[in-house]
Amino acid sequence: MPWSKKGKLLIAMASGIVGFIFVILLKSTGVQGVQTVRADTSIPSLVQTEQENQLMANDNEKLRQELSQYKEGQNANLLANQQLLKAQINAGLNEVKGSGIRITLDDAQTFSNTNNDPNYYLIHEEYIRQIVNWLWNGGAEAIAVNGQRITSTTEIFCSGSYIQINGTRQMAPYIIEAVGDVHNLQSALKFYFWDRLGEYQQQYGITRRLEVPTETITIPAGQLKKFKYAEPVKGG
Amino acid sequence: MRKKVLAVSVTCVAIALGFLISLSIQTQKDVEALDLLQSQRLSSVKNLLVAAQADGTRLKEEHNNLMLQLDQARNQGGTSPELQAQLDHYQMMDGTTAVQGPGIMITIDDRQQDHKTVFPLTTDDLMAISNILKFAGAEAISINGQRIVAPTAIVMSGSTKLINQVPITRTEGMPYEILAIGDQDQLVDYFSKLEATGLKQSGISVSIVRKTLQIPSYKGSYSVGKGS
Numbered sequence: 001m002p003w004s005k006k007g008k009l010l011i012a013m014a015s016g017i018v019g020f021i022f023v024i025l026l027k028s029t030g031v032q033g034v035q036t037v038r039a040d041t042s043i044p045s046l047v048q049t050e051q052e053n054q055l056m057a058n059d060n061e062k063l064r065q066e067l068s069q070y071k072e073g074q075n076a077n078l079l080a081n082q083q084l085l086k087a088q089i090n091a092g093l094n095e096v097k098g099s100g101i102r103i104t105l106d107d108a109q110t111f112s113n114t115n116n117d118p119n120y121y122l123i124h125e126e127y128i129r130q131i132v133n134w135l136w137n138g139g140a141e142a143i144a145v146n147g148q149r150i151t152s153t154t155e156i157f158c159s160g161s162y163i164q165i166n167g168t169r170q171m172a173p174y175i176i177e178a179v180g181d182v183h184n185l186q187s188a189l190k191f192y193f194w195d196r197l198g199e200y201q202q203q204y205g206i207t208r209r210l211e212v213p214t215e216t217i218t219i220p221a222g223q224l225k226k227f228k229y230a231e232p233v234k235g236g
Numbered sequence: 237m238r239k240k241v242l243a244v245s246v247t248c249v250a251i252a253l254g255f256l257i258s259l260s261i262q263t264q265k266d267v268e269a270l271d272l273l274q275s276q277r278l279s280s281v282k283n284l285l286v287a288a289q290a291d292g293t294r295l296k297e298e299h300n301n302l303m304l305q306l307d308q309a310r311n312q313g314g315t316s317p318e319l320q321a322q323l324d325h326y327q328m329m330d331g332t333t334a335v336q337g338p339g340i341m342i343t344i345d346d347r348q349q350d351h352k353t354v355f356p357l358t359t360d361d362l363m364a365i366s367n368i369l370k371f372a373g374a375e376a377i378s379i380n381g382q383r384i385v386a387p388t389a390i391v392m393s394g395s396t397k398l399i400n401q402v403p404i405t406r407t408e409g410m411p412y413e414i415l416a417i418g419d420q421d422q423l424v425d426y427f428s429k430l431e432a433t434g435l436k437q438s439g440i441s442v443s444i445v446r447k448t449l450q451i452p453s454y455k456g457s458y459s460v461g462k463g464s
Contacts (some may be wrong), residue, residue, distance in 0.1 A: 076313025087326035137389035
């Protein structure tokens, strides 16, 4: 051994110090990591609260305007009638006409490969729900599926061989019509599910067709809904 | 010869040691500076959050006040009761009025737990849940305070779920609280049979409570009737 006792001792001490410093280095980096996470968790709730506040402020502004109209001595019935018309349109009780897009979904006509799950050859409720969801996200004004207006309480529910929409039985082909900005509606469809339906079309032969008709699209009016359980909250 | 080897190795170790010590001091300094920055940022975010929450409470009070004043103004102005009833009816349909009535409260916990794997709830699940509740005849639905209306879209934006364009992700308490007004028996029956079973298989905790509820109004905008 070429090492003296003193040398060994020195090396041992040095290794000890190196190890110690290394641990400190690691530790401080670790603390840094934890800190970053902690700061970030309160940011989403901040964004959320601010957004809710914004909406509430807008709502209050509307109320204030209405109130000032009353104070200026406007005819109360006239105001109520204006609001009624607006609520009627929003609730989907009026027919809507305009430019828009039409999507056709249909089951495959033949089951080419019996080894595959037959579900791949059929149109399911999720497909329709997803498309409707993304059309709303794209700013659609009104949507109907097979002539059924989509309202706040419309269900799109598969009950075996048919899909129930607004309490009516609907079967393939499903025609989804939406009125709105044609460009926005088309870009709204650029989501993963639309692409997957395209793949199903190629592999299994379902129909996924997008049309942008030149003529105006008419979305029929929805039904008046009767309320048995809910009642408006006064002053809330 | 031996001394030379020793001298060289000790020098090497000394250089390495010096280098490491300086690096350590440097990192320590950086970390301290970062710590300070982070804590400043954290406290500023917290301050902003507290301010925003206070703002929210103030706005809500203002809202209630305005609604009361408006009701009075309407009564004094002589709006006919039939007209008012029809307006209430339409506004319950478009969701622009808050509603109350018997219903169910569903709380869903998809946070990770130590003893089992949990598959977190997706936007698809939320869509399916609101669809089942509509199928069960729900007259009004809200998810984490967002009223579900016709133009409601449920989408992901990064890691945040948006409903009515508002983030619904919660950092405290139960991750999801879903309210529905309607026939309680039917709501419980349909939801537990058609949806809750599947969620529970994914390790998610679901609880359903029957109670009298208030569901907030839709505060977003309607685009129908604006263009075309």
